[in-house]
Amino acid sequence: MKHLLGIEELGREGIERILDRAESFEGVASRDIQKVPALRGRLIVNLFYEASTRTTSSFELAAKRLSADVISVRSSGSSVEKGESLKDTIATLDAYEPAAIVVRHPRAGAAHLVSKWTRASVINAGDGAHAHPTQALLDVHTLRGRIGALDGRNIWIVGDISHSRVARSTAKAFSLMGARVTLAGPPTLLPPGIGVALGCEEATTLAKIGDADIVYALRMQHERMTGGDIPSLAEYSTHYAVTEARLRPDQLVMHPGPVNRGVEIGGDVVDSGRSLIAQQVAAGVAVRMAVLYELLAGAEKDGRMREVTAA
Secondary structure (H helix, E strand, O other), rough: OOOOHHHHHHHHHHHHHHHHHHHHHHHHHOOOOOOOOOOOOEEEEEEEEOOOOHHHHHHHHHHOOOOEEEEEEEEEOOOHHHHOOOHHHHHHOOOOOOOOOEEEEEOOOOHHHHHHHHOOEEEEEEEEEOHHHHHHHHHHHHHHHOOOOOOOEEEEEEEEOOOOOHHHHHHHHHOOOOOOOEEEHHHOOOOHHHHHHHHOOOEEEOOOOHOEEEEEEOOOOOOHHOOOOOOOOHHHHHHOOOOOOOOOOOOOEEEEOOOOEOOOEEEEEEOOOEEOOOHHHHHHHHHHHHHHHHHHOHHHHHHHHHHHOOO
16 A cells, blocks of 8 residues: 555555554553664655644654654745645655655645655545544544444444544544444534435434444534534534533543534533543554554565564
């Protein structure tokens, strides 16, 4: 595999292969020296045109734990502010001969374009409302660690479906792993036909949220809204916020972050034992280590991976 642009490229077998590798990397964080030499001498470039905390920091840490060199470039403070195009920025970075470029961009399809302009492997770290495959991988990894296989599990993804690349990628991943997925939210935030396109059910109320084993709350993406999507945040919260009052005692809750407490999810839910949000963040490093290894070392080096993780 050369690039990771969308979760559907992997299929169930590919998802399981990467997450099995992620499990083997999880012990690295507990060592005195938190590194393995798998990508020593390779250069990873993180190119982020949108704000990020979890994704950019976990990709940086993942690359460093694999002993790679890392350059992080953000549009703020770079030549992008002077009008440089994405294509010219990639040409500049490509001159450094990176092994991989991790790119986040506000436009759907940007990562696909980057893959045509560089010799490096390209990882999509989020392109508009289109895709976020590594988030989907870490979400599946988090659930596998907590409840095991997802076959037959009922998962509700609740909130701003319209603007969410996480909803699109994670719904596909959950479905590929055998879960039954429902997309729930106001009709104005459920694009027509999205359930059919993603192989999911749809709901415009939370009346049956009690049927879910896992409830995945989404952030309200104000920066992508143009007005008229919802009457007000207070109105949205009244009808769609994931609160303790709406949940069964045994239901688990997830959220991709950053969290808007009191809007899409109650603060008491975030801080409760049912919340897997902290585990999702922690899973990001091992999963992104596995993705980098998969792209840059490849399946033919499984034996070497066993050696470096045991080192």
